[in-house]
Amino acid sequence: MPLFKTRERIVLQSLKRHGYTPFGATSALMSIPYNMRMLYVHSFTSLIWNHLATFRLDQYGHQVIEGDLVINNHSKSNSDHKYKENNSVCIVTSEDLKMSRYSLSDVILPLVGVESKLPLNRVGEKLTSLLTECGLVLQSFRLKRLGLHLPGAYRKLIARPHQLTWKILKSGISKSSDGNCHMMLHPGLGDNQETIKMKEDQDNRNNLPMEGGRTGEGGT
Numbered sequence: 001m002p003l004f005k006t007r008e009r010i011v012l013q014s015l016k017r018h019g020y021t022p023f024g025a026t027s028a029l030m031s032i033p034y035n036m037r038m039l040y041v042h043s044f045t046s047l048i049w050n051h052l053a054t055f056r057l058d059q060y061g062h063q064v065i066e067g068d069l070v071i072n073n074h075s076k077s078n079s080d081h082k083y084k085e086n087n088s089v090c091i092v093t094s095e096d097l098k099m100s101r102y103s104l105s106d107v108i109l110p111l112v113g114v115e116s117k118l119p120l121n122r123v124g125e126k127l128t129s130l131l132t133e134c135g136l137v138l139q140s141f142r143l144k145r146l147g148l149h150l151p152g153a154y155r156k157l158i159a160r161p162h163q164l165t166w167k168i169l170k171s172g173i174s175k176s177s178d179g180n181c182h183m184m185l186h187p188g189l190g191d192n193q194e195t196i197k198m199k200e201d202q203d204n205r206n207n208l209p210m211e212g213g214r215t216g217e218g219g220t
Helices: 006-018 022-030 034-060 094-099 122-133 202-206
Strands: 069-071 089-091 107-111 153-156 162-170 177-184 193-200
Touching: 006 022, 034 107, 034 122, 069 107, 069 153
Parallel strands: none
Antiparallel strands: 069 089, 107 153, 162 177, 177 193
8 A cells, every 4th residue: 555545544554453343444434534534425425416416417407397406595605516504495396387486507406414405306316215325314424433423515506607708829839729718607606716728629739740750649
């Protein structure tokens, strides 16, 4: 095990010391700092969210459906696209659909935790199924012996950038160009501004002659 794999080395050393038992597994997790333990948990909840988002779009497309979760626009968190006020989470009703009150950009999905509200449709059933496959339920995210308590949060299914501007900059290398794309994300959806670097005619750049007459990726 490489020395830079700090967390993994600590966990393996603890398992070797305490054995491959439930007590040994708990001791191994407790042997790493709290922030590192939470990193694993948050990674897992994000993985579940990704599966849930894929399922939601596959099953229902871009239409808002009855039972979807939506958020009050005045109750937003300013970091990581997350919403944490459970009492501001609403469930889409048939009346909402008739009045066209919401669009897909209003739909949120839970980052699972002990207090998470679930969509009242097949998406909620899918979340329960995903947790069951892992041997978990919502209450699994409150474990005192691990110092673990995840109340849960919510994340928008999609984010719509606005004030989008772009321009093409000639790089001076062959016929290829660099493109800059500047956009604004809605307040509460992570950073207020994001800049995306794009490449055009990448194939031309990849096929530039290299020393010795060869061509390949990364040639300049």
